[in-house]
Amino acid sequence: MAAGNSVRLDKSSFTPLYHQIEQALRGQIEGGELAPGQAISERELSEKLKVSRMTARQALHALREEGLIYTERGRGTFVAEQKMTVHTRQLLGFTEDMRRRGLVAASKILSFRRFQPEPSAAEKLRLEEGEEAFEIVRLRLADHVPMAIETCLLPVERCPELKRADVERGSLYQILEQSYGVRLGHADEVLEAACATTEEARLLSIKPRSPVLVVTRTVFATDDSIIEAVRSVYRGDRYQATIQLKRR
Amino acid sequence: MAAGNSVRLDKSSFTPLYHQIEQALRGQIEGGELAPGQAISERELSEKLKVSRMTARQALHALREEGLIYTERGRGTFVAEQKMTVHTRQLLGFTEDMRRRGLVAASKILSFRRFQPEPSAAEKLRLEEGEEAFEIVRLRLADHVPMAIETCLLPVERCPELKRADVERGSLYQILEQSYGVRLGHADEVLEAACATTEEARLLSIKPRSPVLVVTRTVFATDDSIIEAVRSVYRGDRYQATIQLKRR
DNA sequence: CTATACCAGTGGACTAGACCACTAGACAGT
């Protein structure tokens, strides 16, 4: 099956053509319609979809960045092999992260409160004096085994109607995106090794003072406002973070 | 000073125009000739340099990815504020990594040998039966204090003349790039928390069983061949890894 | 004084071409 067959573009849509093409191809690759090794010619794609070659190239560019396709000069562009390891590090919630590792995520809410954060916490969220925040502490399980303790802070302003029950049900990021129209942009993460406190060890079912991976994450919206500040304490023996680095 | 003044492009060079422009602008920004907040107009740039606007845009694209400039729709493109934190995670050697943190790196070679790796090590480097490898173990210091123990494996084939003295002097990545023409591409990293062994604790001047951050890195060349496999054990109390994540 | 309408400038998207270096296969000549 050639790339781009059966793709319908909406030229009057507000989403750019290159983005439509990108999503269509991503779908075909992830859905297996385009097998690894399958060639995608820029010229063929542009003729089939009746767009200029530059536009087709722009669509392929994003997929190449993601590693879904690769290009060899003079030979062509090809669908990449499925990579099992999580490569390019993306902004994922715990649920998504675990799913990619082939594990089933679950969680237990340890506490859920709305409060006036003290200055140090307020600063993490860049809150003004008097603004309130949610604090959600969850025990995260992977395949029914404790994996991490996640303490997240959210400005009340961004999700005023958030209920304990909502969080119990689904992914927090999904709620933010779907119910509150928050557009997640990027995040800064700091990873460090530490010793589990007695309390953490108890919750994670590990020995006190066992090594844990502490991940502190600040999540920004596309407008660079802060949406969430999370501190996750992962079991050192069960969790690894994977990253792909680039040289210039 | 307007962007692109005094920039000379070599239209007959083999390096693409957009790359020349990119490098020139990067130099001007890093050298302070273009101050943060300074506007860079795509049209002005393309007229000044006598290139088409698409080419100018392509040059700006890479700088935007790096975070050196940012764009506001309808307003313009501007030089970004200097960010002190290491944001986009790049492939850096220990020396470069510490320099960016404002620390002075030093190192002490604990062992340097050329050997026939056993199957498990050979696999990490994708070596054929019988091929040799270098193993270099170094104690890494930051501002004269032990920071990490780095064990790196290199295929002998890629740097046959490597001497202990070379490594003693300079950055390994610099040697590989400059003396052997190795073009570093990307790297995969795995980060995990662990307990220091007695030996590691002694070398790092920390208590036995203190938490350490173990970073395992595989470095690839631009042709996807494996150049190096490193295992670094960082002091948990002094080292943090920072990453920037992106959402789609 | 305050709206509002206009306008010049910006980046975003897109087109329809062009020439180049490189690849791989076919084909002909030794």
Place this chain on the structure above:
DNA sequence: ACTGTCTAGTGGTCTAGTCCACTGGTATAG
């Protein structure tokens, strides 16, 4: 059986435009 040469196809680079939505200032009408 080998060895070049030709050729079609590929991605890489580049041009010179077009139209659009958005921004911010300025002039103008109420």
